[in-house]
Amino acid sequence: MTQAGARGSRGSRGGTATLALPWPVWVPAVVGFGLIAVPVAGLVVRTNWPDFGALVTTDAALDALWLSLRTGLASTALCLLLGTPLALVLARSRLPGIAVVRSIVLLPLVLPPVVGGLTLLFLLGRTGPLGRLLDAWFGITVPFTTGAVVIAQTFVAMPFLVVSLEGALRTAGERYEVVAATLGATPLTALRRVTVPVVLPGLVSGSVLAFARALGEFGATIAFAGNLQGTTQTLPLLIYIQSQNDLDGAVAMSLVLVVVAVLVIVATRTRDVSGVR
Template sequence: MTRIGLPRLLLAPAFLGFAVIVLPVAGLLGRVDWAGLPALVTSGSALSALGLSLRTAAFSTLLCLLLGGPLALVLARADFRGLRLLRALVLLPLVLPPVVGGLALLYLLGRNGFAGQWLDIAFGVRLPYTTAAVVLAQTFVAMPFLVVSLEGALRTAGQRYEAVAATLGAGRWTVLRRVTIPLLLPGIGSGVVLSFARALGEFGATIAFAGSLEGTTRTLPLEIYLQRESDVDAAVALSLLLVVIAVVVIAVARPRAVEGLR
């Protein structure tokens, strides 16, 4: 198959775009205290924050999949008035500053929020400033990434295979389980990777809704922010650790998702 070349004029802006992304990371590498790096990233507070970040990001990604998957199916396959408004509301966390999302969660589920008051009175549950609050904050900001990936995959796949299966007598659940979900696997992989990476780096919504309690709500981004004020070398080392984890997650999982699209 003949490859179609790109206009040479695109190379310069493409290089500049690459530089905008890569050079700040290069600047970070230049500031790292390499001699003290092992001690900085294995301190008690660093390991506690890292473990909490990985656990909460995993739980929030699972929530994104369980809730965002059906939501993406509705957005891609349903047809009713108000669908465009629903899609706009679902994508709202993509454009909102995360701290606004955290405040919204706080005023909904906090002690003075109408849902928070009900949870407190009926079940004695107080979500703000708990590990569960971290998971909810991460889910709020990460779910749109999974929804966008799955909805795009559904629209690209179309409905012809599902229509054939229905014509052959397959029920709705059978079509979903045997046709739709297998077609969605590449999109699911891509969405899960993006959601996990976004949840892992979440800061604004977490600090507004969950606070910064060591061992309970202080994730790695919050630990970096706090260390920046008192120990710049530790903040830089933890920032590098977060960059490495994100790169590994994307490098390992993303190619498998892309390969499924071929």
């Protein structure tokens, strides 16, 4: 038996077939990994570990972290409320022009976040068409409030949930819903009892990714909500400010965000692997 055959045989006995990668793949793969891993490692090395606890527990840091968590959870809830039906429409609807709708929905993925923040400001600011009405009719001012942070985070994070859930819906197909319909289930019952359980892993993954994106949002937030401690100053904004006058504090808080991001990725990957199995 050849060496490649032996490797394939061992993989088959373990339940998963393996395939040796050609060596030219490994060189750029290692370089690509280093491009991501080395800067993160540098952040760990640069951290002032003796003062780490004090740096991440200042009043400003705790306020920013608490605000980031609260607004991140609120924006994730909005993403679920609005993005789930939107993903269903994109995956199941046969309406003309649905490709154009999809392009618009995914626009925040490629749009610079600060541009997204400015578009929100032009729409919901006091001189904007919708902001002027809200101010005149209800006395509501949206920009530079905690609500503005939630809106900005939802704007940039919702496409992540939509992409994940739409992919799960397309992978699952419509066969289960068709079977449910032949058994007398209404569309709403089929959605609740069949579709949602089938795509639940994708929904969970999309929600986690949306939360992570909201937690790290900077550009749209600072353009639309400003940078007011305790009101709109999230952790990324505080890191930016601290990087100009307190580098140790900025590095320590950056490491906190890195740890949160790693935990999110691990949780998402674990969910994906368990769903495949």
